[in-house]
Amino acid sequence: MVSVGLAVAWRTIYNALTNRAFLVPQIAFPLFFFTAFAGGLSSLSKVPNFDYPGGYTAFQYCFVLLQSAAIGGVFTGFSIARDFESGFSRRLLLAAPHRSAIAFGYALGALGRASVTWVALTVVALAFGMEVSGSGIDLFGLALIALCANVAGAFWAMGIAFRFRTIQAAPLMQVPVFLLLFLSPVFVPYELLRGWIETAAGLNPTTYALEAARSLIAGSPEEVGLAFAVMVPLAAAAAAWALLGLRRAARAG
Amino acid sequence: MRATLDQIGSIARRSIVRTLRQPGALAPTIIFPLMLFAVYSAGAETAEKLPGFPDVDYTEFAFAVPFMHVALFATGIAGTDMARDIESGFLQRLALTPIGGVSLLIGQVAGAAVMGLIAASAYVVTGLIVGVDVAAGIGGWVILIALSVCISFAFAGLGLAIAVHAGNAEAVQGAFPLLFATFFLSSFALPRPLIEVDWFRAVATANPVSYLLEGERSLIIVGWDAPALALGFGLSALIAGLALMISARLLRTRLVRT
Amino acid sequence: MRAADNSIEVEGLVRAFKNGPRAVDGIDLRVEPGEIYGFLGPNGAGKSTTVMMLTTLLPPTGGTARVAGFDIVREGPKVRRVIGAALQEVALDPYLTGREHFRLQASLLGLSRAERTRRGQALLERVGLIEAADRKTGGYSGGMKRRLDLALALLGEPRVLFLDEPTTGLDPQSRSALWEEVARLAREDGVTVFLTTQYLEEADVLARRVAIIDNGRIVAEGTPAELKAGIGDPTVEAVPHDPAQRAAAAEALATIGTPCAAPSELGVSVRLRGGAADLPAVVRALDGAGVRLAQLHLHEPSLDDVFLAKTGRSLEGAADGAEPVNPPR
Numbered sequence: 001m002v003s004v005g006l007a008v009a010w011r012t013i014y015n016a017l018t019n020r021a022f023l024v025p026q027i028a029f030p031l032f033f034f035t036a037f038a039g040g041l042s043s044l045s046k047v048p049n050f051d052y053p054g055g056y057t058a059f060q061y062c063f064v065l066l067q068s069a070a071i072g073g074v075f076t077g078f079s080i081a082r083d084f085e086s087g088f089s090r091r092l093l094l095a096a097p098h099r100s101a102i103a104f105g106y107a108l109g110a111l112g113r114a115s116v117t118w119v120a121l122t123v124v125a126l127a128f129g130m131e132v133s134g135s136g137i138d139l140f141g142l143a144l145i146a147l148c149a150n151v152a153g154a155f156w157a158m159g160i161a162f163r164f165r166t167i168q169a170a171p172l173m174q175v176p177v178f179l180l181l182f183l184s185p186v187f188v189p190y191e192l193l194r195g196w197i198e199t200a201a202g203l204n205p206t207t208y209a210l211e212a213a214r215s216l217i218a219g220s221p222e223e224v225g226l227a228f229a230v231m232v233p234l235a236a237a238a239a240a241w242a243l244l245g246l247r248r249a250a251r252a253g
Numbered sequence: 254m255r256a257t258l259d260q261i262g263s264i265a266r267r268s269i270v271r272t273l274r275q276p277g278a279l280a281p282t283i284i285f286p287l288m289l290f291a292v293y294s295a296g297a298e299t300a301e302k303l304p305g306f307p308d309v310d311y312t313e314f315a316f317a318v319p320f321m322h323v324a325l326f327a328t329g330i331a332g333t334d335m336a337r338d339i340e341s342g343f344l345q346r347l348a349l350t351p352i353g354g355v356s357l358l359i360g361q362v363a364g365a366a367v368m369g370l371i372a373a374s375a376y377v378v379t380g381l382i383v384g385v386d387v388a389a390g391i392g393g394w395v396i397l398i399a400l401s402v403c404i405s406f407a408f409a410g411l412g413l414a415i416a417v418h419a420g421n422a423e424a425v426q427g428a429f430p431l432l433f434a435t436f437f438l439s440s441f442a443l444p445r446p447l448i449e450v451d452w453f454r455a456v457a458t459a460n461p462v463s464y465l466l467e468g469e470r471s472l473i474i475v476g477w478d479a480p481a482l483a484l485g486f487g488l489s490a491l492i493a494g495l496a497l498m499i500s501a502r503l504l505r506t507r508l509v510r511t
Numbered sequence: 512m513r514a515a516d517n518s519i520e521v522e523g524l525v526r527a528f529k530n531g532p533r534a535v536d537g538i539d540l541r542v543e544p545g546e547i548y549g550f551l552g553p554n555g556a557g558k559s560t561t562v563m564m565l566t567t568l569l570p571p572t573g574g575t576a577r578v579a580g581f582d583i584v585r586e587g588p589k590v591r592r593v594i595g596a597a598l599q600e601v602a603l604d605p606y607l608t609g610r611e612h613f614r615l616q617a618s619l620l621g622l623s624r625a626e627r628t629r630r631g632q633a634l635l636e637r638v639g640l641i642e643a644a645d646r647k648t649g650g651y652s653g654g655m656k657r658r659l660d661l662a663l664a665l666l667g668e669p670r671v672l673f674l675d676e677p678t679t680g681l682d683p684q685s686r687s688a689l690w691e692e693v694a695r696l697a698r699e700d701g702v703t704v705f706l707t708t709q710y711l712e713e714a715d716v717l718a719r720r721v722a723i724i725d726n727g728r729i730v731a732e733g734t735p736a737e738l739k740a741g742i743g744d745p746t747v748e749a750v751p752h753d754p755a756q757r758a759a760a761a762e763a764l765a766t767i768g769t770p771c772a773a774p775s776e777l778g779v780s781v782r783l784r785g786g787a788a789d790l791p792a793v794v795r796a797l798d799g800a801g802v803r804l805a806q807l808h809l810h811e812p813s814l815d816d817v818f819l820a821k822t823g824r825s826l827e828g829a830a831d832g833a834e835p836v837n838p839p840r
Binding site for chain 3: 256259260262263264266267270271274275338341342343345346347348349350351352509510511
């Protein structure tokens with residue numbers, strides 16, 4: 001089971017890193033978002049009652065970190081859909097004695113891909129002058145939150161890919177994740193949101209992950225437990241969704 | 254002259270028909286910018302409280318964004334259609350007819366321009382529903398659509414240039430991050446004077462996308478601002494002209510005929 | 512139409528690519544008005560490159576050619592006005608219907624609206640696509656796409672028609688239907704047809720004359736019968752029931768023809784000077800020698816045998832070389 005997972009993960013990572021058409025958007029888009037938001041919107045931190053001690057760069061770094069984690073997971077769903085269209089998935093389903101290992105392999109691959117993006121993003125953010133006040137444990141917590149986002153995004157997209165088995169389903173993979181990300185306190189802290197966006201963000205699990213992530217990097221952890229209480233079940237539910245989808249795909253042949 | 258117009262018309266008709274027959278590609282280009290607009294306008298609403306921010310709702314300030322956003326998709330649609338024609342050999346079929354290179358290119362952007370028109374009209378309707386108040390009045394709504402179509406036409410020309418140069422759809426899609434960057438490195442979220450980071454403000458000032466956005470925005474938050482509109486229309490015409498010129502030159506090696 | 516204007520004349524035609532091979536290495540040919548001329552060769556031989564040059568879509572790097580009396584380099588637009596071409600890639604727009612393809616092409620050719628409708632309707636009927644005319648070509652089968660492609664090539668009422676591997680990927684029924692249509696075009700409408708193919712049977716059945724091209728050069732040219740006769744006489748192969756009777760069979764056959772290598776290990780072969788007319792004598796000789804036969808085969812030389820004799824390779828198993836049809840950038 002482990003060897004199957006590792007083999008699938010290796011292939012996913014190898015394809016992503018050696019194919020410019022995959023690699024460039026995966027790294028470029030998060031960097032653009034970060035540059036645009038941290039660079040173009042930094043004066044929002046001057047808005048009255050914008051109480052965030054970590055600086056606007058760190059504020060936006062956390063959002064883009066989670067965004068790249070989740071969307072990076074979705075990209076894996078695209079790869080799976082393409083594999084089904086080309087027939088390669090059939091090869092995997094025939095070869096793997098434990099098929100669930102395929103799903104975990106893809107998830108591991110998604111994590112590998114995301115790690116590359118996170119490194120690039122962190123380097124750029126630090127070059128931007130990002131303040132990191134969190135301790136080693138705080139930053140580990142931040143990484144775990146990003147991991148949960150990546151896993152949730154990957155398994156969600158996998159579930160769609162296994163069920164539809166075509167790249168035409170890409171919007172179904174992407175749009176819900178996009179909505180979850182952007183219906184959260186992207187530009188200002190949650191306390192400054194008003195109207196429908198405040199309601200939506202309050203119900204959105206991403207909000208808890210994001211606020212916790214921001215508190216961790218600022219060195220003043222808040223409601224981190226709540227964030228994990230929301231994100232871990234979300235990732236687990238997404239995994240179940242993906243495994244059931246894989247079963248369906250295997251039955252379809 | 255009549256023959257040239259007929260040729261452009263034929264290719265344009267095909268381009269429009271193709272675009273409209275791909276609702277799966279069309280719908281996201283209309284809906285996605287609206288989604289982003291909803292998120293930006295609500296999420297960054299507090300920007301209204303910044304000293305120096307214009308005396309308007311942030312919703313009205315951000316309303317120009319979807320009109321500009323659709324131009325990015327115009328690049329993809331026109332570029333991908335052209336790339337497919339090259340890859341499939343359809344361009345060779347056209348090469349056996351008397352059609353000229355420039356006529357072909359102008360006709361090819363028609364589909365993306367029509368998409369820009371449909372999208373802009375949808376945004377106008379949305380704006381009316383959510384109560385956006387366009388300072389330039391009813392005429393302003395019309396000019397907003399017209400400017401959006403011009404910008405879509407210009408960016409579609411860029412897509413053509415990329416497609417004719419590279420000859421494949423992957424290259425067109427690969428250029429998307431670059432176009433995305435030009436959109437974000439602009440005054441899309443805040444007025445340029447309120448951008449704190451010096452280098453970002455400098456880039457936004459040098460970025461033609463800022464002026465295209467500001468041309469549209471001027472109709473919404475200022476009224477009839479002739480210099481802003483002149484810059485907006487002028488720049489789109491310049492981008493369109495340059496893109497078509499480059500495409501025509503590159504097309505000579507693709508549409509090889511003795 | 513004047514018959515003399517439907518010819519194709521090629522002298523020393525060359526297409527060399529930058530830092531690459533000569534895809535066409537100096538070919539000479541003449542296609543008579545109203546003739547179906549077969550251009551036979553394996554993948555990478557230079558067939559499609561030749562077609563691209565003659566249809567003015569690729570300038571030659573050497574030599575000259577005239578199509579319907581017009582020089583392909585100096586009078587390109589005039590050439591395009593009198594030719595039709597169905598190239599190797601079917602190249603249809605999957606989002607347009609069959610009828611819309613006609614409308615587009617006719618409009619670009621400058622036909623009047625009435626003429627567009629008349630010709631489009633007639634051609635759709637002719638290729639049996641009237642019922643599918645208003646369906647998007649993305650849903651057409653391979654055979655339907657090829658038929659539409661042929662019909663579009665005929666839209667301008669060409670004097671010279673270029674068909675580049677027109678039946679590749681078609682089922683036998685669709686292939687036969689296409690052959691009938693091509694033969695009718697030449698026979699009844701006097702259209703000159705330049706047909707490239709890698710299928711021996713296609714060249715054999717359709718073409719009045721065939722040129723065999725390999726590595727950019729014409730290695731043989733003539734009618735199929737001439738080409739085959741030039742290789743040699745047909746052979747007969749006898750396979751006895753009892754392998755021990757091989758020697759007796761060989762002795763009996765040696766009285767009828769010239770011994771030669773047999774295609775199979777169990778058989779014996781001779782070359783028959785009289786062709787199929789010698790078969791009764793063969794049967795009598797074997798019967799007289801008491802040989803009980805399992806099989807008796809008459810092998811007529813094929814165009815593959817011609818290719819084999821000229822190049823040392825079989826056409827049907829010839830190497831797959833990618834033919835650089837489009838010039839590298």
